[in-house]
Amino acid sequence: MVEVIMPKMGDAMEEGILVEWLAEEGDKVKSGDTIGNIQTDKATVELTAPSTGTLSGVISKAGDTVPVGVPIAAILKDGESLPDGWGGGASSKVAPTKVEEPAPAEAVASKPKEEAAALKQAEPAEAPREAVAASAAPKAGGRVFASPLARRLAEDAGLPLEDLAGSGPNGRIVERDVRAALPKPKPAGIAAIATSDRMVDLTNLQRIVAERTAHSKLNVPHYYVTVEVDVEALEALREQMNEENQEGKLSINDFIIKACAFALQEQPHINASFENGKRHEYGQINIGVAAAVPDGLTLPVIKDCGNKSLRQIAVEVRDLVGKAKENKLSLDQLTGSTFAISNMGMFDVENFSAIINEPNGAIVAVSTAGKVPVVVETEDGDDIEIRSRMKITGSFDHRIIDGAVGAEFMGVLRTYLEAPTRLLS
Numbered sequence: 409m410v411e412v413i414m415p416k417m418g419d420a421m422e423e424g425i426l427v428e429w430l431a432e433e434g435d436k437v438k439s440g441d442t443i444g445n446i447q448t449d450k451a452t453v454e455l456t457a458p459s460t461g462t463l464s465g466v467i468s469k470a471g472d473t474v475p476v477g478v479p480i481a482a483i484l485k486d487g488e489s490l491p492d493g494w495g496g497g498a499s500s501k502v503a504p505t506k507v508e509e510p511a512p513a514e515a516v517a518s519k520p521k522e523e524a525a526a527l528k529q530a531e532p533a534e535a536p537r538e539a540v541a542a543s544a545a546p547k548a549g550g551r552v553f554a555s556p557l558a559r560r561l562a563e564d565a566g567l568p569l570e571d572l573a574g575s576g577p578n579g580r581i582v583e584r585d586v587r588a589a590l591p592k593p594k595p596a597g598i599a600a601i602a603t604s605d606r607m608v609d610l611t612n613l614q615r616i617v618a619e620r621t622a623h624s625k626l627n628v629p630h631y632y633v634t635v636e637v638d639v640e641a642l643e644a645l646r647e648q649m650n651e652e653n654q655e656g657k658l659s660i661n662d663f664i665i666k667a668c669a670f671a672l673q674e675q676p677h678i679n680a681s682f683e684n685g686k687r688h689e690y691g692q693i694n695i696g697v698a699a700a701v702p703d704g705l706t707l708p709v710i711k712d713c714g715n716k717s718l719r720q721i722a723v724e725v726r727d728l729v730g731k732a733k734e735n736k737l738s739l740d741q742l743t744g745s746t747f748a749i750s751n752m753g754m755f756d757v758e759n760f761s762a763i764i765n766e767p768n769g770a771i772v773a774v775s776t777a778g779k780v781p782v783v784v785e786t787e788d789g790d791d792i793e794i795r796s797r798m799k800i801t802g803s804f805d806h807r808i809i810d811g812a813v814g815a816e817f818m819g820v821l822r823t824y825l826e827a828p829t830r831l832l833s
Contacts, residue, residue: 409482409483409484409485409488409490409491410458410459410461410482410483411458411479411481411482411483412443412455412457412458412463412479412480412481412482412483413476413477413478413479413480414426414446414474414475414476414477414478414480415446415455415476416476416477417446417448417453417739417743421448421449421476422475422476423473423474423475423476424446424447424448424473424474424476425446425447425471425472425473425474425612426444426446426455426468426469426470426471426472426474426480427444427445427446427447427452427470427471427612428444428445428470429443429444429466429470430442430443430444430445431443431444431457431463432463433463433464433465433466433481434462434463434464435462435463436461436462436463437457437460437461437462437463437483438457438460439456439457439458439459439460440456440457441456441457442454442455442456442457443455443456443457443463447612447613447616448616448739448742449616449620451613451701451706451732451735451737451742452612452613452735453737453738453739453742457483458483459483459485460483460485461483461484461485461486461488462483462484462485463481463482463483464481464482464483464484464490465481465482465490465494466480466481467479467480467481468480468481482494552569552570552581553574553578553579553580553581554569554572554574554580554581554582555576555580555581555582555583557582557583558581558582558583558585558586561583561586561587562581562586565586565590567586567589567590569581571589572585572586572589573585611703611704612703613701613703613704613705613706614703614704614705616704617704617705620765620766621763623766624763624764624765624766625763628682628764628766628805628807629805629806629807630761630763630764630803630804630805630806631803631804631806631811631814632761632801632802632803632804633801633802633804633811633814633815633818634759634799634800634801634802634818635799635800635801635818635819635821635822636797636798636799637797637798637799637800637822637825637826638782638795638796638797638826639660639777639796639797639798639825639826640795640796641826641827641828642660642663642825642826642828643660643777643796645828645829646658646659646660646663646828653719656719656722656723657722658718658719658722659722659725660753660774660777660798661697661725661749661751661753661774662718662721662722662725663718663825663828663831664749664751664772664774664800664825665695665697665710665713665721665725665749666713666718666721666831667821667824667825667828667831668695668713668747668749668772668821669693669695669713669714669716670714670824670830670831671817671820671821671824672693672714672747673693673714674820675813675816675817675820676689676690677689677808677809677813678747678769678770678804678809678813678814678817679693679746679747679769680746680769680808680809681746681767681768681769681808682767682769682805682807682808683767687769687808690746692711692712692714692746693712693713693714693746693747694709694710694711694712694713694744694745694746694747695709695710695713695745695746695747695748695749696708696709696710696745696747696748696749696765696768697709697710697725697728697729697748697749697751698748698749698750698751698762699728699729699732699733701732701733701735702733706732706737706742707742707745707748707765708728708729708731708732708737708741708742709728709741709742709743709744709745710724710725710728711744717832718831718832728741745765745768746768747768747769747770747771748762748764748765748768748770748771748772749771749772749774750762750771750772750773750774751773751774752773752774752775752776753774753775753776753777753798754776755776756776757775757776758775758776758799759773759775759799759801760773760775760801761773761801761803762801762803763803764803764804764805768805769804769805769808769809770802770803770804770805770809770814770817771802771803772800772801772802772803772821773800773801773802773803774798774800775798775799775800775801776798777796777797777798778796778797778798779794779795779796779797780794780795780796780797781793781794782794782795782797800818800821800822802814802817802818802821
């Protein structure tokens with residue numbers, strides 16, 4: 409008999425979630441076959457059969473959280489049987505936890521009549537739009553009495569003031585009268601607006617990210633350094649390179665990854681982790697890039713960035729992000745980061761700070777590049793130009809990276825980004 413155990417997929421992994429069984433008890437399996445999926449602290453990965461035989465003695469169900477190394481099933485060869493007590497003793501070690509299923513929509517909707525009546529009574533009375541419009545607004549010599557704010561709101565909404573009834577002094581139309589007449593928007597794809605609070609289960613990945621970010625924020629002394637980068641030259645170089653190679657287009661993020669790699673080569677004390685009261689400086693630069701996936705957030709890792717060209721990095725990033733969205737990343741592609749990048753440039757973000765991805769000692773948060781007025785020095789004195797600028801904020805672990813050191817690193821990173829041809833070497 410060979411036990412199927414919850415595997416340890418990463419140094420920080422202490423437990424995993426059995427997402428689903430792909431093989432059923434009694435099925436014949438071969439060594440290496442995918443028999444299920446498990447959720448690690450990084451992503452959903454395949455659970456493979458450790459031996460050839462019949463899947464038997466399944467202990468854990470889909471949704472159970474199981475400590476690393478604890479058996480969840482067994483594989484029997486022909487003629488073998490489960491030992492006495494199998495499942496009872498093992499399951500006591502598992503102590504699975506399962507997220508409660510959300511209450512059915514019918515149960516949520518079927519409140520007692522008394523509660524529904526109380527809720528309805530508590531709602532503020534609102535006259536229908538037709539009733540509001542049926543009463544003409546007061547006029548004097550063809551003029552409608554309305555406050556300046558009401559006039560502006562009505563004009564923006566395309567509502568004729570003459571059709572509204574005023575509730576202000578002497579029948580004057582005020583803001584609330586216009587707002588009451590506005591059509592109530594409905595969220596796209598939703599038949600009715602919810603009338604009560606609801607509890608929404610987090611996905612397995614969201615729960616893991618919540619635990620890890622809370623642990624990092626509570627236990628790692630963060631500090632933040634923001635620099636503004638002029639990306640005029642970078643944008644021009646990127647446009648030129650993309651015109652020359654339409655199929656392998658480069659993104660700003662590709663340049664940022666390469667710039668971080670060069671900056672980390674200059675300052676290896678940033679490419680480090682806090683371990684047992686010491687700073688562990690890594691010899692290889694492995695940069696994790698935060699990627700949004702349907703059920704949460706994951707961090708695929710580009711290995712050995714210091715020895716890869718800009719275009720090699722671009723190809724690898726596209727491949728990893730694509731696999732992340734399809735939930736096809738391998739364990740090796742999800743582990744081993746020594747530094748991380750979180751880019752929200754596509755969301756029109758002015759600036760933000762990221763939480764350090766333990767055990768890394770630093771992460772940079774990239775905001776949106778935009779045109780801003782900038783004071784520049786000329787031979788005739790100061791002048792103002794419109795230039796493309798982008799803010800980048802570094803989050804650092806103060807236990808191993810002092811404030812001045814973090815600030816120096818951000819300065820080096822900015823220098824590389826503002827002289828992007830250096831990233832082509």
